[in-house]
Amino acid sequence: MAASCSLVCCEEENDSDQAVIVRFSNGSVKNADNLDFRMYKHADEVNPRKKIKRIMAAESDRLAYVGNNFSEGSLKCNNLCKYYVGVLNRQTMKMQVHVAQLFNMQPVIPGEATEEPKLQDATRTYGEKVDSLIEAFGTNKQKKALSSRRLNQVGSDTLHKAVAKAANTVITQKGLEALQQEVAETEAQEDLALHLPPCNAAADSPENVYLFDDILSPVEFEALEEAGSKMAALTSEEMQKMREAGGSLCVLKHLENMATVGEARDKVSRCTFYLSMLLKLVRQKNVTRKFGQEEGCPRIVQAQLLRTFTVESFKSGRVQNIVSSSMRAKIAAYCLALLLHMSHMTADLTLLHRDLGITEARIIEMAKSMGLTLSKPARGKDKNDGLQDSNRQASLVLPLVKYKAFSERQKRKKMH
Template sequence: MGGQDGDTETEALQSARWLYCGEPDDRQKAVLVQFSNGKLQNPGDMHFTLYNSTDLVNPRQKSHRIVAAETDRLSYVGNNFGTGALKCNTLCRHFVGILNKTSGQMEVYDAELFNMQPLFAEDAIEREPPQETQNKTFRDKLDSCIEAFGSTKQKRSLNSRRMNKVGSESLNISVAKAAENIIDTKGVDALVSDALQDDVQDDSLYLPPCYADAAKPEDVYRFEDILSPAEYDALESPSEAFRKVTSEDILKMIEENSHCSFVIEMLKSLPADEEHRNRQARSIWFLDALIRFRAQKVIKGKSALGPGIPHIINTKLLKQFTCLTYNNGRLQNLISSSMKAKITAYAIILALHINNFQIDLTALQRDLKLSEKRMIEIAKAMRLKISKIKASLADGREEGHRLGTLSVPLPPAQTSDRQSKRKKMY
């Protein structure tokens, strides 16, 4: 009988057909174990427990598994992650085959190999969370987990955040000490006075050089400080369309809304003299560029206003009217609020040179998408004379506008309403 059974089993093995049972989820793989300290004499006496990660979202965490085994003498533990995991699991695949003697099929399943290491009592004591760990916040515990099991990117982000925190704390301490020393040295009244004086000077920070003692209006804010000779020469080709503009071209601009109303009104009054017309056309083109440039917030790419802009003009706009910032891993040119104020001041000065040093501030303010109050503040900082006029509308009605005039001698510098209110408070 024994011989017949052996023959039957041999025939089944010889005629067995392989049947691969698909690629199951990592959590369903068969478990193969090997023991780091030798071979088991009585494997039937082992008790195994398999633990699967509860995180089913993170692809790096959901496949984590831990196998625990116990005998009468020792406890063993193995895992498929961390420093104790076997590298062969990532370099090759393991399979387990189960022969069905009745059907003659060898059912093949995916498997995973675990290296079981003995767990001694001392290790168990060390693994108990110390008192300081129990008192940690959730953020601290999460950071500890990132240190132990996080990806390279997560660990780099953690180190960066900790360095920033240390730097911020050190900076706050230094600033606090410096403030205490200044207050003790100068006193509160002197500091308030200095702050008010700084506020008065803030509006002049973004203005080009002002020659307050000039004898003529054109020398108060010099044209060369707005456009250098090299920049002026570079505008010859781009401004050609403005120089040759006709009434039909202007009507088309109005219909297509391709240029702001302030620029169109200036194009309507270009002088006939070729030399003056050329200068006006280049100035109007750059004024139009400033208005379009100011409407942006972040400059994307290397070109400030798209193709067709001379390189020297593009460089001027980026270097003189933007702040370099770091965002999302790359450098960007940002047009901040202070830069927008600077562009406004330069646009006003350029418009004054174009229009005989008298301009409609309200019309320019609307094209710059600026509030009237802020426009008046900047004009006052530039020491323009502000007056009221009646402007005619297309439907025959009239509305009140603000007129800005640059004349010498310059009026005294005026403070804004905001600064006057602050002075009254003190």
């Protein structure tokens, strides 16, 4: 009767306790005692992906064999299955079960390189492989098309290099900031609608087309009470000094024509102070956090001006507020909308373009984009003041005027 055996559960195994099963790809070994087996493991034991890498080497008098568990030649079954080997102790008739690893041993012939072509094929793209097939087995038409495509590719690469070289030369000569400024100015000229205040073209009254609260919120309007009272308290002598010092013409005009008492005077005084801050901001390039402190600008209004009409940029480790060309166009649009509410939906474009430092054509283009009605009184004798004021005016009249976009048509030669 055959003797029975029992299974013994092993404790947690180390690498030295695990069994190894090898398989030779080119045949079977008759005498395994003549082979010298050695196992190598990866030195990086911290990386979980590398610490399981093992290499098994076997040497005989004739050949050397190598197998591993991490390359393309390794057995895929190691990832799908778990193998165990039972070792029977014939004296105690107890069998210990150990975890086993499988290695596929392949012969290594000195001087023969078999991995380099595989690596080259692995790095080649699908298109390159197709091109190599066309070169070897393609028709004459396919070979001509391939040659033409490669010539065009070489020409395109040469063109890209020339363009990159020319761009680097322009950047070196003019400077990156100057180029960015030119791009910003071009974008500002192309689309003014992005910088206009919110518009309600279907409003029932002119005052609701460009809402006053969208230009100056109630909280900010309330914060301008002290600053507005100082503007209203200016004397005629102080206004004359402002005019001689090159002060804003629009601000001076509204201060001189301000109502004597009432709610209208209070509103105009606050709006003139806010308008003076806008006109001062449009002349700036880099705005500091001290902007408006000398004039007594409230902090909440100062934060609103920096947030709405400046662009943040990072330079020399600091955040700077810059008034770009697009922001200048936005300031001009908001000034024009504010003047409409200050003068019964009428604004003086001639004075505004002088205060903003832009051309009259530019401010007229902006007024057209806002749908305003343009008018310029004819020169003539006024009964009271002599020469009649000939400044160009813009009024908000419903319905808004839709101007046709003017586009220059360049003559082009037709290619036949």
